[in-house]
Amino acid sequence: MNRGAVIKRATILFAFLVWVLGPISQMSANRSQENKATPAATAFASVLPEEISGWKKSRADQIFGRENIFDYMDGAGEIYLAYDFRFVFVREYARGNAPSLVVEIYQMTSSEDAFGVFTQDLDADEVHVGQDALYAAGLLRFWKDRIFVRILADKETPEIKPVIMKLGEMIAASVLQEGTRPGLISALPSEEQRPKTLRYFHTLISLNSHYFLAGENILNLSPETRVVLAQYEKEKSRARLLLVEYPSLNQAEDAHGQFAGIYLKDKALPEGEVQSQKLEDGRFSGILRKGRFLIIALDAEALPLAQWLFQETSQKLEGKN
Amino acid sequence: MKKTNKPRKVVTRRDFIKGAALGTLGVALYGKGGNLFAGSGPGVVSFAAENPQSTVVLIRNEKAIGAGDAIDPAVVQEMIDAALKEFSGEQDAAKAWAKFVRPDDTVGVKFTRCDWMRVHTEQPIIDAIVKRVGEAGVAQNRIIAQDGGLPVAKCTALINVPTVKVHTLTGIAVSLKNYINFSPQPSKYHAPSTNLGEIYLFPEVKGKTRLIIVDMLRPYFGPGPQINPLHRWNYHGIMVGTDPVAVDSICLQICQVKRKLFKGEDWPITPPPDNIFAADKTYKLGTSDPAKIKLIKLGWDKDLLI
Numbered sequence: 001m002n003r004g005a006v007i008k009r010a011t012i013l014f015a016f017l018v019w020v021l022g023p024i025s026q027m028s029a030n031r032s033q034e035n036k037a038t039p040a041a042t043a044f045a046s047v048l049p050e051e052i053s054g055w056k057k058s059r060a061d062q063i064f065g066r067e068n069i070f071d072y073m074d075g076a077g078e079i080y081l082a083y084d085f086r087f088v089f090v091r092e093y094a095r096g097n098a099p100s101l102v103v104e105i106y107q108m109t110s111s112e113d114a115f116g117v118f119t120q121d122l123d124a125d126e127v128h129v130g131q132d133a134l135y136a137a138g139l140l141r142f143w144k145d146r147i148f149v150r151i152l153a154d155k156e157t158p159e160i161k162p163v164i165m166k167l168g169e170m171i172a173a174s175v176l177q178e179g180t181r182p183g184l185i186s187a188l189p190s191e192e193q194r195p196k197t198l199r200y201f202h203t204l205i206s207l208n209s210h211y212f213l214a215g216e217n218i219l220n221l222s223p224e225t226r227v228v229l230a231q232y233e234k235e236k237s238r239a240r241l242l243l244v245e246y247p248s249l250n251q252a253e254d255a256h257g258q259f260a261g262i263y264l265k266d267k268a269l270p271e272g273e274v275q276s277q278k279l280e281d282g283r284f285s286g287i288l289r290k291g292r293f294l295i296i297a298l299d300a301e302a303l304p305l306a307q308w309l310f311q312e313t314s315q316k317l318e319g320k321n
Numbered sequence: 322m323k324k325t326n327k328p329r330k331v332v333t334r335r336d337f338i339k340g341a342a343l344g345t346l347g348v349a350l351y352g353k354g355g356n357l358f359a360g361s362g363p364g365v366v367s368f369a370a371e372n373p374q375s376t377v378v379l380i381r382n383e384k385a386i387g388a389g390d391a392i393d394p395a396v397v398q399e400m401i402d403a404a405l406k407e408f409s410g411e412q413d414a415a416k417a418w419a420k421f422v423r424p425d426d427t428v429g430v431k432f433t434r435c436d437w438m439r440v441h442t443e444q445p446i447i448d449a450i451v452k453r454v455g456e457a458g459v460a461q462n463r464i465i466a467q468d469g470g471l472p473v474a475k476c477t478a479l480i481n482v483p484t485v486k487v488h489t490l491t492g493i494a495v496s497l498k499n500y501i502n503f504s505p506q507p508s509k510y511h512a513p514s515t516n517l518g519e520i521y522l523f524p525e526v527k528g529k530t531r532l533i534i535v536d537m538l539r540p541y542f543g544p545g546p547q548i549n550p551l552h553r554w555n556y557h558g559i560m561v562g563t564d565p566v567a568v569d570s571i572c573l574q575i576c577q578v579k580r581k582l583f584k585g586e587d588w589p590i591t592p593p594p595d596n597i598f599a600a601d602k603t604y605k606l607g608t609s610d611p612a613k614i615k616l617i618k619l620g621w622d623k624d625l626l627i
Contacts (some may be wrong), residue, residue, distance in 0.1 A: 198616075213334055215333070
């Protein structure tokens with residue numbers, strides 16, 4: 001069967017199964033590794049070929065849900081559980097002495113969180129697969145709609161790279177629609193943002209994996225909070241911007257008070273008033289609350305940059321409360 | 322009850338900047354300017370203690386890794402022998418090994434095998450250790466080389482053989498983290514990982530670690546949680562010591578320097594590996610102070626990073 005026919009067949013089957021079996025697949029993922037029997041496994045398994053360019057499926061497909069993700073990645077499942085992860089489908093390929101391949105398809109509940117997981121590590125070259133994709137040294141990562149995909153070769157060879165890309169394209173083509181990025185991103189200044197520094201997440205464990213602020217959850221981050229973190233450079237000065245959206249005004253007020261008290265060691269100022277300080281390393285940090293949103297500037301090498309970040313973000317948040 | 326904003330004692334980034342948290346480790350990770358681990362005081366050359374509390378040997382060999390990242394077992398064996406001779410002060414490898422294992426020991430060789438992460442202890446290193454332990458007179462049926470499920474209670478001696486990984490949840494994973502699966506609840510030691518050192522003091526573990534031999538052939542310096550091959554590099558090293566805190570501190574510094582080189586700017590390891598500092602100050606497992614550590618460097622010195 002030629003590649004076009006494979007993609008077409010896979011697309012139709014996958015779209016149908018996702019439409020029909022979405023809720024069922026979540027239940028299935030929450031059961032251990034009953035991968036042979038789950039509709040979710042069937043859907044993903046149908047998208048992927050049994051053989052591609054001589055690489056053959058080398059073991060039974062596996063599927064891991066929220067309850068048993070640690071069986072697959074003991075020591076790192078927490079990072080996925082910090083998002084609305086539902087399950088991961090794993091397919092492995094081997095071809096003689098050639099490097100083996102593993103395909104991981106992470107099914108998330110929302111496209112926002114598929115994007116968020118994708119932003120965990122952005123070191124690689126941009127390629128065109130799905131909605132955003134990165135490739136380097138035998139690892140392809142991309143997201144599209146509610147899935148995040150990793151395809152990894154044991155070693156990169158000239159022969160294996162096209163296979164990785166082809167598999168990625170097949171999976172991406174099987175997802176018919178594109179998903180939305182987190183709306184909170186639109187509140188960030190897009191000018192002066194440093195490339196590949198945008199992160200989207202919810203909880204403390206993710207924040208700490210990108211930037212250590214405190215040993216405790218002083219910002220009251222939770223699965224219900226939406227957080228973006230990005231780096232900026234303007235007039236040769238750099239800074240980080242952390243923007244947090246809380247589900248309620250009370251939660252934002254509480255976190256505002258904690259950040260001011262614990263980090264800035266000061267009493268929180270009223271809503272709409274910028275509070276910043278020059279810290280021990282000569283850099284500036286500060287906070288501004290705008291309704292349910294906290295705008296936090298960190299490690300700003302110049303005060304004007306921090307002020308610019310507050311002003312720009314605050315303006316973009318107009319009408320979002 | 323009315324909420325107040327009264328400050329409570331929480332370790333923050335500011336404490337690291339000021340050097341008030343994790344001692345020299347904190348300064349190394351988050352201090353502005355200066356050399357890593359520069360908090361040991363003026364005039365002190367890090368890792369050059371004349372009367373060391375801990376000694377660590379780092380050996381590197383360009384030929385340890387060949388084409389396609391193939392590991393050369395013979396070179397690895399030579400490296401381990403040379404490092405152990407230096408560490409023990411013996412001229413002969415057999416005599417050096419005899420200082421750490423006895424014929425009546427049951428020896429657990431605790432390596433790292435993490436399928437999903439793929440930063441394993443290289444098999445030639447495991448094989449070299451098992452071979453020498455056997456030659457020291459330990460019967461093959463009493464040499465247990467394993468990762469998960471190692472029957473630690475049955476062992477009278479342990480050789481800790483970790484890899485080096487910067488880790489999303491513990492900051493870094495080397496010799497302290499390698500014992501995490503001696504606990505029935507490994508996730509208890511993730512984020513925060515401060516209490517990781519207590520595993521060394523479990524009754525079935527305490528006092529059994531005779532040697533730490535770190536696989537530094539191909540360490541991982543990226544953020545994870547899963548491998549990005551861009552963040553792995555061929556360092557060609559093996560490290561030998563007995564102090565897990567000193568060993569982990571040195572690996573931390575090497576990874577931190579590598580991260581800075583990779584990004585061309587500061588890229589602090591996060592979350593802070595507070596388990597190293599706690600292993601020193603709380604659990605008294607060794608020293609994280611570079612002024613009290615003597616690092617002996619052998620072999621290839623290109624891109625040593627320390």
